[in-house]
Amino acid sequence: xxxxxxxxxxxxxxxxxxxxxxxxxxxxxxxxxxxxxxxxxxxxxxxxxxxxxxxxxxxxxxxxxxxxxxxxxxxxxxxxxxxxxxxxxxxxxxxxxxxxxxxxxxxxxxxxxxxxxxxxxxxxxxxxxxxxxxxxxxxxxxxxxxxxxxxxxxxxxxxxxxxxxxxxxxxxxxxxxxxxxxxxxxxxxxxxxxxxxxxxx
Amino acid sequence: xxxxxxxxxxxxxxxxxxxxxxxxxxxxxxxxxxxxxxxxxxxxxxxxxxxxxxxxxxxxxxxxxxxxxxxxxxxxxxxxxxxxxxxxxxxxxxxxxxxxxxxxxxxxxxxxxxxxxxxxxxxxxxxxxxxxxxxxxxxxxxxxxxxxxxxxxxxxxxxxxxxxxxxxxxxxxxxxxxxxxxxxxxxxxxxxxxxxxxxxx
Numbered sequence: 024x025x026x027x028x029x030x031x032x033x034x035x036x037x038x039x040x041x042x043x044x045x046x047x048x049x050x051x052x053x054x055x056x057x058x059x060x061x062x063x064x065x066x067x068x069x070x071x072x073x074x075x076x077x078x079x080x081x082x083x084x085x086x087x088x089x090x091x092x093x094x095x096x097x098x099x100x101x102x103x104x105x106x107x108x109x110x111x112x113x114x115x116x117x118x119x120x121x122x123x124x125x126x127x128x129x130x131x132x133x134x135x136x137x138x139x140x141x142x143x144x145x146x147x148x149x150x151x152x153x154x155x156x157x158x159x160x161x162x163x164x165x166x167x168x169x170x171x172x173x174x175x176x177x178x179x180x181x182x183x184x185x186x187x188x189x190x191x192x193x194x195x196x197x198x199x200x201x202x203x204x205x206x207x208x209x210x211x212x213x214x215x216x217x218x219x220x221x222x223x224x
Numbered sequence: 225x226x227x228x229x230x231x232x233x234x235x236x237x238x239x240x241x242x243x244x245x246x247x248x249x250x251x252x253x254x255x256x257x258x259x260x261x262x263x264x265x266x267x268x269x270x271x272x273x274x275x276x277x278x279x280x281x282x283x284x285x286x287x288x289x290x291x292x293x294x295x296x297x298x299x300x301x302x303x304x305x306x307x308x309x310x311x312x313x314x315x316x317x318x319x320x321x322x323x324x325x326x327x328x329x330x331x332x333x334x335x336x337x338x339x340x341x342x343x344x345x346x347x348x349x350x351x352x353x354x355x356x357x358x359x360x361x362x363x364x365x366x367x368x369x370x371x372x373x374x375x376x377x378x379x380x381x382x383x384x385x386x387x388x389x390x391x392x393x394x395x396x397x398x399x400x401x402x403x404x405x406x407x408x409x410x411x412x413x414x415x416x417x418x419x420x421x422x423x424x425x
Contacts, residue, residue: 051340052257052340053255053257053258054254054255054257054258054333054337056254056255056258057254057255057257057258128336128339128340131336131339132255132333132336132337134336134395134399135329135332135333135335135336135337135395135398136255136333136336137399138329138332138395138398138399139252139253139329145399148399149399149400152396152399152400153400153403174416176412176416180409180412181416183393183396183404183409183413184389184393184409184412184413184416186392186396187388187389187391187392187393187395187396187413188385188388188389188392189392190388190391190392190395191387191388191389191390191391191392192384192385192388194335194336194339194388194391195353195384195387195388197336197339198335198338198339198346198349198350198353199350199353199354202354203384208381208384208385211377211381211385212384212385212388215375215377215382215385215416215417216416216417
């Protein structure tokens with residue numbers, strides 16, 4: 024959404040982005056179930072009707088929030104991993120993520136909340152994990168063939184472990200950011216999992 | 225709390241256990257911030273006053289819920305790890321955990337929610353992670369000395385990775401229990417992290 028556009032479409036896009044930003048902060052603080060459209064509207068000095076005009080339901084707004092939280096930097100991951108391997112690409116991603124702890128908190132909270140099958144984001148997260156693991160497994164297979172990854176196990180299993188380490192170390196860092204260096208912890212964990220050749224010098 | 229005791233103390237203990245069980249299900253479904261003492265009381269057909277008599281605040285009740293979720297099986301972990309090593313003890317724990325997905329969902333949800341510094345369980349989780357990692361690091365050092373763990377890295381760092389794998393694989397399993405075998409995933413992850421000698425034949 025470019026701010027340089029004019030007219031009603033640009034205004035509507037800007038308004039939608041504002042609502043998504045406000046919903047991100049409300050859902051981060053209270054969870055999806057604890058947050059309300061009313062509170063999101065109030066933060067922006069908007070009427071509830073005006074929020075509902077852009078997002079007809081709370082669950083539609085949640086999906087917009089998740090898409091916006093998740094999409095950032097996905098493209099550069101693909102380029103980095105083809106160029107310098109999975110471990111390098113993951114670390115670049117982690118380096119960018121430490122700049123946005125609130126977004127990570129929201130994703131961690133929504134992932135846990137959505138594990139209940141009746142949660143409106145359940146399918147979104149199920150699919151997201153499935154796709155992420157499949158994408159990583161393909162990249163890891165290539166790294167194995169190129170001699171970058173020493174672990175000879177089925178790349179799908181390695182990808183599950185990699186995503187788990189990522190989620191888990193991120194959670195430890197969110198809980199105690201002062202004590203932990205997330206990038207250093209992730210670097211060591213990647214070298215344990217993928218072998219010493221997995222990171223460029 | 226034994227059900228064979230009689231008299232007012234036993235009755236009060238039973239009532240407290242009922243309130244903790246009801247709070248566990250309410251917080252699992254709605255998060256801490258989305259759940260209310262009123263709803264917990266209603267589930268048990270109790271008055272709000274009667275709940276407040278046992279737990280003066282929602283945060284006091286949350287701590288009781290977390291203690292009860294967490295304490296189960298902690299003792300056998302210590303015995304298992306001294307006897308057969310950390311990897312075996314972790315797997316035994318995971319085998320018992322797959323029997324209680326709701327409790328795991330609650331812990332995952334509360335951990336993510338509590339990462340916000342103003343959350344009433346923030347300090348509880350910060351301390352819990354710190355103590356768990358310290359306890360695992362001690363046991364891993366012993367396993368290294370006894371030749372069970374091949375990974376030569378600082379055991380504190382290995383312990384952080386171990387907890388991360390555990391949290392992360394559990395989350396993937398909660399999100400998609402039909403597709404994933406948590407015990408098998410954890411077994412492979414432990415062998416990658418600790419080496420092939422880490423599990424008894």
